[in-house]
Amino acid sequence: MKKILYLTTGCFDKGGISRYNRYQIRCLRELVGEQNVKVFSLLGPQLGDFEEEFKVSWNGWGASLSSKLVFTFKVLFNIFFWKPDIVWLGHINLTEILIKFKLINKVKSVLNIYGLEIWSGLRPDVEKGFKRVTHVISDCHFTSNYAINEGFRSSDSIDVIWDCVDFDKFNEVIADDEDDFYKKYNLPDPSIYPWILTLGRLSYAASHKGYERLLEVFSKVALKDENAVLVFAGKGDMIEFLKELASNLNISDRVFFSGMVHEDDLAKFYRASRIFSLVSDRGVGRGEGIPLTPLEAMACGSPIIVGNQDGSQEAIFNNENGFCISPFDYDNHENALLSVIKNDVQFKKKSKAAVRIAHKYFSYDTFKLKHEIFLKKIKND
Template sequence: MFKKSAINKGNFYLIFPNIFDFKGGIQVYSTFLLKALQDVYPEADYDVFLKYDKQNLKTQQNLQFLSSTKFHYFGNLPKLLQTILFAAKIIILAIFQRPTVVISTHVNYATACYILKLLTGIPYWVVAHGLEVWEIENNFIKLALQKADKIVSVSNYTRQRLLEGKNIDSEKIFVLPNTFDANQFKINPKPSYLLKRYNLTNEQPVILTVTRMGRMAKYKGYDQMLHALVKVRLCLPDVHFILAGKGDDIPRIKALVAKLNLQDCVTIAGFVPDEELCAHYNLCDVFALPSKGEGFGIVYLEALACGKPVLAGNQDGSIDPLAEGKLGCLVDPDNVEEIAYNLIKILQGDCSNPVIYQPKYLQQKTIDAFDFNQFRANLVKLVNGH
């Protein structure tokens, strides 16, 4: 699509929601995308537009980018003014600078890219993650997605959803899966400091879920996990469930825990910082997130890289990191009985998929398919038009 010499001396415009203030799937993907581009094209210029980040946040993060990277922040502005100035600055600056390509990691920003293309002919790409592109109601956003030069889907599942009745040319949609830093995730024994923190013994079966717990995120399946736990503990009385993450749904979750009389076997751990994430995966005997709204699910990669059995839903992008079930256990995310049955089987060492008990195999397969080096190599192919 572009000559390599033109890219090296060119200018990438990258439009992100944010990367410094909040760590969700889109933010992690955006960060890895920027890092990969700068690894491969260190001589190019980079203008990064951050709708929700504020200027002082960059210094608080341990993120390394090229010193020439220009960040444009809009997080301090009132909401309506933020949206207007965000789009206006992208368009006006691009008219003067003429970037090589504009890449948006959220479909909502594709409208500004489309207007810019109409005015200047500058090509743009849109990254498609999950729910935000599965059902687009805004016709202008839908049109902007259709007119993109490339749509980069984070999973085969999302690619299939995009091809269902959205009038998008299949030749435009490329899969560039989520990635992770494999160096951060190792196979280790259960950490003694976490056993002590959560008042657990080394022999206790531990189920872990790491997720956002917002009122708009009930599709993540943590309610079903709690209902399934009632049944699991009938077979495994000393089982313990650690639910980690933050969000505005936690008060309701705590009330549900009390209602189900699970206070003695559930820990709502709150936000887990990056430096403790690997330790939490190593603490568990199974990682479970029976979601039905994942575009992909980076947490599955992290758990697999720690060699852990993984249980996920079979109705969304979760099937991609689990290699369509070859590396884990896929269940109907709405079926509490099925979730409970499979959790019991996994914890009793009797899962029908024996590879989930082969930590090094799980780790290696995950690294081979999804490590950052693989992501970077695949991105180069995309940029070069393959």
């Protein structure tokens, strides 16, 4: 049975990469046995992270020099003495360890890639590691094609495995305590005021997710629908700026901020939304692989709107489950929102399609099966 040393920069927070890593670690443990998978995380659990316990073999205490040194020592010790069959890298920056210690040709390695980290400039050793790791898994075709077209990898060395959704958590089933869950977040009743929902890190570092643009678009929507509201779910250093912008647009009374959402309430937020919007733009330090939040929203029956400049577009199937638009086409964004908010038939049609597509393409079982096929493929390399 294969022994896998899984390295991650962090798998406890609620970000998309951490969630992908957690799903991946779970399926690897199920495929090769928990005793055959060691997980080292540079970052440890922090306040506001994933509420459920997630076991790792060892975790550091942040990005400090001391934490990095101990992390590196643990990695090297286990490579030499535990002798894993595969060193699995959950983030591209971790390739630097294999390059600096001249291990790149001595171990079989698998690297995950996602999105903006690939097209935002790579340190020399990271780029060298990216080009020389044994295998690469990309979370979307867009990022895979970018890596191939830019000459980082050959086409036969990258496998695409889309992110997945846990349908035990994210589904259409209404919870017993769902009727008034919104009250503890000081949000309006979604049965009276249709929610346009966006959810994620509300930070300047994540501004490519289109928060400012969404406010601009909603200011037009609010003139044409007197009940719709815009809900920002999450925390971050951009919230006060967004509140000020809402005030300048004269829509403060229609824009709401929930703060951090407990994991147990995430599906309730998605189910409450009339439509979910995450329209990202792409550039240096900007852009997505295939973001998880729209997939979770789909599984809960919410139509989605995503951007066409990055991997987000792979969440839309012939506009059946939502809309794929240019992030700077405000008119199209407005029309897409209104078409679902004001038309019950359109909403129900897209909602039903969203659930069907989520189950067909983004299930954990499919995610696990693709990893099983991948492991068999690389078995004799």
